[in-house]
Amino acid sequence: xxxxxxxxxxxxxxxxxxxxxxxxxxxxxxxxxxxxxxxxxxxxxxxxxxxxxxxxxxxxxxxxxxxxxxxxxxxxxxxxxxxxxxxxxxxxxxxxxxxxxxxxxxxxxxxxxxxxxxxxxxxxxxxxxxxxxxxxxxxxxxxxxxxxxxxxxxxxxxxxxxxxxxxxxxxxxxxxxxxxxxxxxxxxxxxxxxxxxxxxxxxxxxxxxxxxxxxxxxxxxxxxxxxxxxxxxxxxxxxxxxxxxxxxxxxxxxxxxxxxxxxxxxxxxxxxxxxxxxxxxxxxxxxxxxxxxxxxxxx
Amino acid sequence: xxxxxxxxxxxxxxxxxxxxxxxxxxxxxxxxxxxxxxxxxxxxxxxxxxxxxxxxxxxxxxxxxxxxxxxxxxxxxxxxxxxxxxxxxxxxxxxxxxxxxxxxxxxxxxxxxxxxxxxxxxxxxxxxxxxxxxxxxxxxxxxxxxxxxxxxxxxxxxxxxxxxxxxxxxxxxxxxxxxxxxxxxxxxxxxxxxxxxxxxxxxxxxxxxxxxxxxxxxxxxxxxxxxxxxxxxxxxxxxxxxxxxxxxxxxxxxxxxxxxxxxxxxxxxxxxxxxxxxxxxxxxxxxxxxxxxxxxxxxxxxxxxxxxxxxxxxxxxxxxxxxxxxxxxx
Numbered sequence: 001x002x003x004x005x006x007x008x009x010x011x012x013x014x015x016x017x018x019x020x021x022x023x024x025x026x027x028x029x030x031x032x033x034x035x036x037x038x039x040x041x042x043x044x045x046x047x048x049x050x051x052x053x054x055x056x057x058x059x060x061x062x063x064x065x066x067x068x069x070x071x072x073x074x075x076x077x078x079x080x081x082x083x084x085x086x087x088x089x090x091x092x093x094x095x096x097x098x099x100x101x102x103x104x105x106x107x108x109x110x111x112x113x114x115x116x117x118x119x120x121x122x123x124x125x126x127x128x129x130x131x132x133x134x135x136x137x138x139x140x141x142x143x144x145x146x147x148x149x150x151x152x153x154x155x156x157x158x159x160x161x162x163x164x165x166x167x168x169x170x171x172x173x174x175x176x177x178x179x180x181x182x183x184x185x186x187x188x189x190x191x192x193x194x195x196x197x198x199x200x201x202x203x204x205x206x207x208x209x210x211x212x213x214x215x216x217x218x219x220x221x222x223x224x225x226x227x228x229x230x231x232x233x234x235x236x237x238x239x240x241x242x243x244x245x246x247x248x249x250x251x252x253x254x255x256x257x258x259x260x261x262x263x264x265x266x267x268x269x270x271x272x273x274x275x276x277x278x279x280x281x282x283x284x285x286x287x288x289x290x291x292x293x294x295x296x297x298x299x
Numbered sequence: 300x301x302x303x304x305x306x307x308x309x310x311x312x313x314x315x316x317x318x319x320x321x322x323x324x325x326x327x328x329x330x331x332x333x334x335x336x337x338x339x340x341x342x343x344x345x346x347x348x349x350x351x352x353x354x355x356x357x358x359x360x361x362x363x364x365x366x367x368x369x370x371x372x373x374x375x376x377x378x379x380x381x382x383x384x385x386x387x388x389x390x391x392x393x394x395x396x397x398x399x400x401x402x403x404x405x406x407x408x409x410x411x412x413x414x415x416x417x418x419x420x421x422x423x424x425x426x427x428x429x430x431x432x433x434x435x436x437x438x439x440x441x442x443x444x445x446x447x448x449x450x451x452x453x454x455x456x457x458x459x460x461x462x463x464x465x466x467x468x469x470x471x472x473x474x475x476x477x478x479x480x481x482x483x484x485x486x487x488x489x490x491x492x493x494x495x496x497x498x499x500x501x502x503x504x505x506x507x508x509x510x511x512x513x514x515x516x517x518x519x520x521x522x523x524x525x526x527x528x529x530x531x532x533x534x535x536x537x538x539x540x541x542x543x544x545x546x547x548x549x550x551x552x553x554x555x556x557x558x559x560x561x562x563x564x565x566x567x568x569x570x571x572x573x574x575x576x577x578x579x580x581x582x583x584x585x586x587x588x589x590x591x592x593x594x595x596x597x598x599x600x601x602x603x604x605x606x607x608x609x610x611x612x613x614x615x616x617x618x619x620x621x622x623x624x625x626x627x628x629x
Contacts, residue, residue, distance in 0.1 A: 023526035030419050033411025034428065037500070040493045041435045044446045051449075099342025106339070113343070118619060120346045125547070125615035126353070126608070127554020129581050133588065133604045134353045137360055157349060164346065190335030218439020221556035221581070225588055245441045249557060252445045260449070267442045274437055 052268030055261050061269075065231045065247065068256035075266050077233045081148070081242035082273070084235055085227060086213055088152020093159030093216075094209055100160065101167025101205075102193065108172075117168075124161035131157055132222035140226060148241035151227025155216040162215060166208030170201040203284050210281035214274045220245035244270045354608065361605045364598035372602055378567045378583075380592060385599040389569050391606060393577040396570045397484055397559065398552035401491035406545045409496045413503035418529050429504065436497035444561035447490040448482075452562055455489075456481035460574055476572045482564035485573040490558045495548035502544035506537040506625060540625025546618035553611050556581040580607040 007015070059074055066073025100116065107113040135154035140146055174197045182192035198205075220243075223229070229246040230239075244266055251263035365372065368385045375386020416429050460479035464470035510533050518532035519525075534541070564576020565586060580603050591597045 019524050019527065023524040026526040026530075027419055030411045030415050033408045034415035034420070037408050037412050037496055038428075038431050038435070041431060041438075043450065044438065044442070047446055047450055048442070096342045096345050099339045100346055103339040103343035107343075116343045116346055118623070119350055121619045122612060122615050123346055123350055125550045125554075125611060125619075126350075127556070127581060127611050129554065129556040129584050130353065130357070130604050130608050130611075133584065133601070134356060136588075137356050137601075138352075160346065160349070189332045191331070193335065214437065218437075218441065220439070220441040221585060224585055228589075245439060245557075248441050248445060249561075252441075252448060253561060263445055267445050270439060271442060274439065278437065 048264065048268050048271060051261070051264030055265035056268065060262075060265055064233055065242075065262075066258070068254070068259060071258060073258075073262065075244060075247055075262070075269060077230070077242040078244040078247040078266065079269065079273075080233075080235060081227070081229075082217060082244045082270075084148055084237075084241060085152050085155055085223070085243055086217055088149060088237070089155035089159055089216055090209070090213060092153055092156030093212070094163055097160045097163025097209075097212075098167050098205070100164040102171060102198070104164065104168040105171035106193065117165075120161040120164050124158075124165075126158075127221075128154075128158060128219055129221040129224070132225050135222065136225040143238075145238065146226060146228035146240040148227055148235075148237045148239065151223045151241065151243065152237075154222035154226050155219060158216050158219065158222065159212045162212040163205075163209055166212070167201075167205050170204035170208065171197055173204065174200045207281045207285040210277055210284065214277040214281065217274050217277065218245055218270060220249050244273070357601055357605045357608060361598055361602035364595060364602045367595060368599060368602075372599065373606065376569055380587075380596055383595060385595075385602075387580065387583070387599075387603050387606065389567050390578045390580045390583045390603065393484070393563070393570045394553055394579040394581065394607070394610075397487045397491060397563065397577065397579055398549055400484070400488035400573075401495060401552045402545060402549050404488065404492035405496040405499060405548060408492075409499035409503055409544075409548070410541070412496070412500040413507050414529055416500075416504050417507040418533065419525065432497045432500050435493070436501065440494065440555060440557040441561075443490055443494055444558035447486060447558055447562045451490060452481040452486050455479075455483070455486055460485075464574065473571065474573055477574050479574050480564060480576055482562050482576055483574050484563065484570050484577045487559045487563035487577070487579070488573075490562055491552045491555055494555060494558060495551045498551055499544050499548040502547055502622060503537075503541055506540040506544065506622070507533060509626065510536045537625060540622050543618045543621025543623075543625065546614060546621065550611050550615040550618055553614060554581060554607065556585050560585045580604075 059072060061074055061079065062076050063072060063074035064077055065075070100120065104113050104117055104120075131154050135150045135157070139150040139153060143150075178200060179192055179197050182196040183189070187196070223243050223246050227243050227246065228240040229250065230242050232242075234241055248263050248266040248270065251259040251266060254260065364385060368375075368383075371384075371386055373391065374388055375384065376388050377384045377386045378389070412432055416425055416432075420428060456479050464475055464479060469475040514532045514536055515528055518528040523531060559579055560582035563579060563582055565578055565582055566576035567578055568575070570577040584600055584604055584607075587596070588600050591600055
């Protein structure tokens with residue numbers, strides 16, 4: 001180093017200017033990348049609102065699907081079916097996810113917990129269509145019948161890792177002192193876990209569970225071979241059931257203009273449903289009880 | 300030097316631990332803990348069990364096709380159901396091509412978003428912007444498909460493809476050859492890249508935010524500009540995790556079904572040009588599974604599902620490992 005002549009003052013200011021230019025240039029690049037990334041969101045929102053508003057009317061929510069060529073018709077059975085499917089999925093996915101999350105939080109660093117945590121991350125990366133095929137093989141094929149139950153099972157399976165990891169995160173935010181205080185007061189482990197720790201973490205867990213529901217509400221692929229869809233009104237659990245995402249898919253890929261127009265309406269309703277669930281989820285965290293854990297999460 | 304540490308329930312050996320009973324000496328007390336422990340353990344074990352079950356059931360159902368069709372399943376290029384020819388190579392390559400292409404498009408943008416949100420954006424717009432990107436992740440796949448089918452595909456067919464092919468003269472290259480179909484490998488890759496961008500960006504953002512403050516401050520103290528701090532201190536620290544984030548996006552893209560099925564054109568041919576229709580494993584399953592004719596057809600589709608499962612599991616396992624290693628270090 002000492003052999004080199006020290007850079008002159010001019011050279012130094014020149015280099016500094018170049019570095020500053022590079023900095024400004026990259027800042028502009030990053031800004032452009034960020035703005036470009038939200039362009040699709042704006043476009044999709046605009047098209048959804050324009051396309052959806054054309055078919056939305058009160059009857060769209062109360063009418064059953066109309067045959068091609070017949071104007072009118074709605075998605076009443078699809079909305080109801082989606083709610084039923086989400087109900088089944090929650091009944092299956094939430095308790096298992098919650099239990100697994102509690103296990104992960106309580107057995108933090110043991111080998112089994114590490115494996116389960118890793119596999120639950122892997123499970124959440126499972127292609128949803130493979131989950132659908134699995135549910136078909138497990139439930140539809142033996143029973144010889146597409147059913148709401150099979151569809152709900154597939155969605156529930158997708159929920160498990162989501163709820164598990166979120167529960168673990170929330171339970172870990174509860175101060176250890178709280179648990180130790182409960183134990184010191186003579187609480188048994190299970191009562192301190194459920195009545196003290198879980199209760200403290202509950203708002204955060206409810207939020208996470210609702211986010212999981214919102215996430216599976218739009219799933220279509222797992223329902224193709226399980227819930228199957230139907231143009232009729234049906235809420236029976238052992239029969240095929242309509243679902244909003246399935247209707248959107250069928251309408252969008254159909255050759256009929258009426259149906260294609262309705263696909264936009266259906267999509268708008270589906271997005272609205274997802275948003276409403278997400279907003280409720282955020283509200284829960286911000287409520288009075290959420291101050292303990294929701295605030296700590298910082299979002 | 301440090302405060303004395305007192306034994307807690309966790310650090311005490313089982314011999315030191317006080318006996319588990321409460322003041323009343325209720326002998327049922329231990330049972331509550333045992334039942335609770337057994338229940339949550341069972342829930343936790345359900346996760347590996349489900350994974351094993353998925354793999355086992357799909358392998359069992361795929362076996363008839365694997366034993367009949369054999370290696371042709373992954374090397375054959377003809378998918379002709381009536382003749383019993385089940386070559387899934389076009390779908391396998393189509394899946395890989397569309398996913399890799401979407402990764403190439405999405406990764407730089409997602410990295411840009413992550414750097415923007417965690418480093419460069421004015422504090423006031425960081426959270427609103429992160430929220431917008433999160434909303435992008437919440438849009439269901441079928442809605443992306445609908446939008447892509449009626450907005451993106453016509454736009455590609457009428458504007459982008461003629462521009463790339465004729466105006467820029469890229470049509471002479473094999474990658475862009477052929478007439479401009481709307482539904483195509485390009486359309487599928489573009490919609491996939493829009494879909495995986497928020498996932499990659501979310502993971503990358505968290506990784507960047509996990510880089511210790513001291514790294515940034517050290518870089519700034521040495522006279523680095525803001526960008527040099529990002530390039531020389533923040534990004535290298537998070538490098539392996541960022542690679543993991545990108546691979547996580549790849550895993551998503553591989554298994555994505557609805558949007559791709561709606562815009563890729565679903566043609567059983569080896570993908571050769573961006574402008575031509577292609578096929579993916581997931582869309583093959585979506586299109587044919589319900590109309591499968593005969594046991595062999597079902598079994599062959601199960602085999603395709605198995606291949607898809609294997610590829611995504613491997614990709615996800617690698618990605619998670621990379622992200623975990625990075626997170627464990629911080």
